[in-house]
Amino acid sequence: MTRARTLFIWAAAVALNGCGGHQQSALDSVGPQAGKIESLWWFFLWLLTAIFLIVIFATLWALTRRHRGIEQEPLERIHLPSGETEHRLTRVVAGASILTVIILFALLIASVTTGKALSELGPKKQGITVEVTGNQWWWYVRYLNGDASRIVVTANEMHIPVGRPVMLRLNSNDVIHSFWTPNLHGKRDLIPGRVNTEWIEADHPGRWRGQCAEFCGMQHAHMAMWVIAEPEDQFERWMEAQRAPSKQPSSASELRGRDVFLNNACVFCHHIAGTPAAGQVAPDLTHVGSRLTLAAGTLPNTKGNLGGWIADPQNVKPGNHMAQIDLPPGDLEPLLDYLESLK
Amino acid sequence: MRKLAAAGIAVLALISWTLTSCQREKRELRAAPVRRAIYGDAARQSELQPGGPQTEPQVTNPDHANAWSISEGQRLFEWYNCVGCHSHGGGGIGPPLIKKHWIYGGQPANLFDTIVKGRPNGMPAWGGRIPEYQVWQIVAYVRSLAGEQPFAATPVRTDELEQKPTTIHNKVQGETR
Structure with a gap:
C-alpha cells in the first residue's frame, strides 16, 4: 500500500512537472x-x-448486467431477438x-x-x-x-x-x-x-x-x-x-584574438560587422558575447564553453558544419577574449 | 517437415541478405589530427629535375569515392564561394571544372595545390585558412564534377543549374580531345 502510494506520488510529480510556469x-x-x-x-x-x-x-x-429482453431458452441453432429488443x-x-x-x-x-x-x-x-x-x-x-x-x-x-x-x-x-x-x-x-x-x-x-x-x-x-x-x-x-558595429579590441589580447579570427577559417563563414569578416553562411558574431547560448541553445555562453566549442566542435555537436581548426596553443585564449568582448 | 526446413533456409537467407546493408560508408566526422594541418606540397610544379627523373610522389585523396566527403565538398564549394567564379562546374570568370583537360593538371594532388597555393591570373590561394581535410573534400567534389568519382558516390542533382560530363558527355569529348 505504502509502496503503491509512493509510486503514485512520483508519477503525479513527473506528470505535473510538465504543467508549471515553464520555458x-x-x-x-x-x-x-x-x-x-x-x-x-x-x-x-x-x-x-x-x-x-x-x-x-x-x-x-x-x-456485467443481467441479460434482459431475451429469456433464457434452450440453445438453438439460430437465435432471433424479439421484435422489441431489435427496435x-x-x-x-x-x-x-x-x-x-x-x-x-x-x-x-x-x-x-x-x-x-x-x-x-x-x-x-x-x-x-x-x-x-x-x-x-x-x-x-x-x-x-x-x-x-x-x-x-x-x-x-x-x-x-x-x-x-x-x-x-x-x-x-x-x-x-x-x-x-x-x-x-x-x-x-x-x-x-x-x-x-x-x-x-x-x-x-x-x-x-x-x-x-x-x-x-x-x-x-x-x-x-x-x-x-x-x-x-x-x-x-x-x-x-x-x-552598432562590433566593439573594437581594447586590450592586447583582444587585438591578438581578432588577428587570430581573421587569419583562420573563421573568416570564411562568420560575419563580424566592422571587420573584413563577411561570411554569410554561419551565425553572425558581431555581438556574440551578448547572447545567452552557444551552438544554437546547446551550451550556456561562457568563455569555457566557447573554448571547448572552438577547440573541438565535433565533440559538442557531432556532424555540425563548423570547421575544425588546430589553433596553436597561444592563440585560443586571445580568440576567446576577443569573442567574449563582442557584447 | 521438408517444407519447414525450406522455409527456415529461406528466412535465414533473407536475414543474411539484409545484414549486408549493415556495411555502411564511414563518415569521418572528426578529422584525424594529421589531416587537420594546413599545408600544400602535394604536386611538383616543374617537370625538369636535376640529377635525373625521380619517381612521382604518390598522393592519393583520402576522400576519394566517399559519398559523404563529396557532399561535404559540394557544400563547401558553395560556402567558400567557388561558385562565384567557376559557377556550378560550367565556369564563368574562372575556367569550367567539368572537363577532362586541366590547365594545371587534374590529378587530386594538382587540384589540392591549385586550391592551397592559388594560380596566376585569378585563382586565390586558400592555404593557411582552409583546413586540409576540407581541401580534400573540395578536391573530391571537383573531381566528381569531371566525372572522376564513382557514379554511386556523387551527390544527387542540386537545385542549381549544374552540368556534369555524364549529362553532356559527347559535347565535352568533342571540345577537349
Whole structure:
C-alpha cells in the first residue's frame, strides 16, 4: 500500500512537472496565439476524457448486467431477438451515431475557429517583421526594416517587444525545419524556397525556449532558440546595441584574438560587422558575447564553453558544419577574449 | 517437415541478405589530427629535375569515392564561394571544372595545390585558412564534377543549374580531345 502510494506520488510529480510556469510548454501560454491553442487543447482533453469514461463505463455495464429482453431458452441453432429488443437496439445505435457526428462537428468547428483566430492577430496592430531562416543546425534571425542600415541580424536568439505582434517570415537554406516555441505559438515549417508566415505576441516579459520540430539531420535535437520578450524601451535599447558595429579590441589580447579570427577559417563563414569578416553562411558574431547560448541553445555562453566549442566542435555537436581548426596553443585564449568582448 | 526446413533456409537467407546493408560508408566526422594541418606540397610544379627523373610522389585523396566527403565538398564549394567564379562546374570568370583537360593538371594532388597555393591570373590561394581535410573534400567534389568519382558516390542533382560530363558527355569529348 505504502509502496503503491509512493509510486503514485512520483508519477503525479513527473506528470505535473510538465504543467508549471515553464520555458517550453504549450500549457503555459504567454500570448494570444498560444492561449487560443491552449484553450482548444483543454476543450479537446475534457470532452474526449468524458467520452472515454462514458464508453468505458458503458462497456463495463454491458458486460456485467443481467441479460434482459431475451429469456433464457434452450440453445438453438439460430437465435432471433424479439421484435422489441431489435427496435431498442436500432434506437440506441442510431442515437449514438447521431451524437458522435454532432460531437465531431463541434470539434471541427472549434478547431477551424481557432485556426481562423490565429491568423487574425497581425493586421489589427502595428507590429514588427522578423525573418527566421533555418540552417543545419542553427537559426538565422533578421529584423527587417525599410531603412537597410537599421536591419539587425542575430542568431539563435530573438528579442521581441511585449504586447506587439511580431510577424515571422520563415524560410530555410537547406532542408525542411520547423519553428516551435510552444509558449507562443504552434509549429510552423520552414521550407526551402518558400516563405511561411506566422504571428506571435507575448503578454509579459520572459524567456522561452523554442526548438526545431521537424527532423532535419544529425543535430536536429541541438537546434534550439530562445525567444526573449522585453518591455518596449528595453527592446529598443537592445535593437540599438545590435545595430552598432562590433566593439573594437581594447586590450592586447583582444587585438591578438581578432588577428587570430581573421587569419583562420573563421573568416570564411562568420560575419563580424566592422571587420573584413563577411561570411554569410554561419551565425553572425558581431555581438556574440551578448547572447545567452552557444551552438544554437546547446551550451550556456561562457568563455569555457566557447573554448571547448572552438577547440573541438565535433565533440559538442557531432556532424555540425563548423570547421575544425588546430589553433596553436597561444592563440585560443586571445580568440576567446576577443569573442567574449563582442557584447 | 521438408517444407519447414525450406522455409527456415529461406528466412535465414533473407536475414543474411539484409545484414549486408549493415556495411555502411564511414563518415569521418572528426578529422584525424594529421589531416587537420594546413599545408600544400602535394604536386611538383616543374617537370625538369636535376640529377635525373625521380619517381612521382604518390598522393592519393583520402576522400576519394566517399559519398559523404563529396557532399561535404559540394557544400563547401558553395560556402567558400567557388561558385562565384567557376559557377556550378560550367565556369564563368574562372575556367569550367567539368572537363577532362586541366590547365594545371587534374590529378587530386594538382587540384589540392591549385586550391592551397592559388594560380596566376585569378585563382586565390586558400592555404593557411582552409583546413586540409576540407581541401580534400573540395578536391573530391571537383573531381566528381569531371566525372572522376564513382557514379554511386556523387551527390544527387542540386537545385542549381549544374552540368556534369555524364549529362553532356559527347559535347565535352568533342571540345577537349
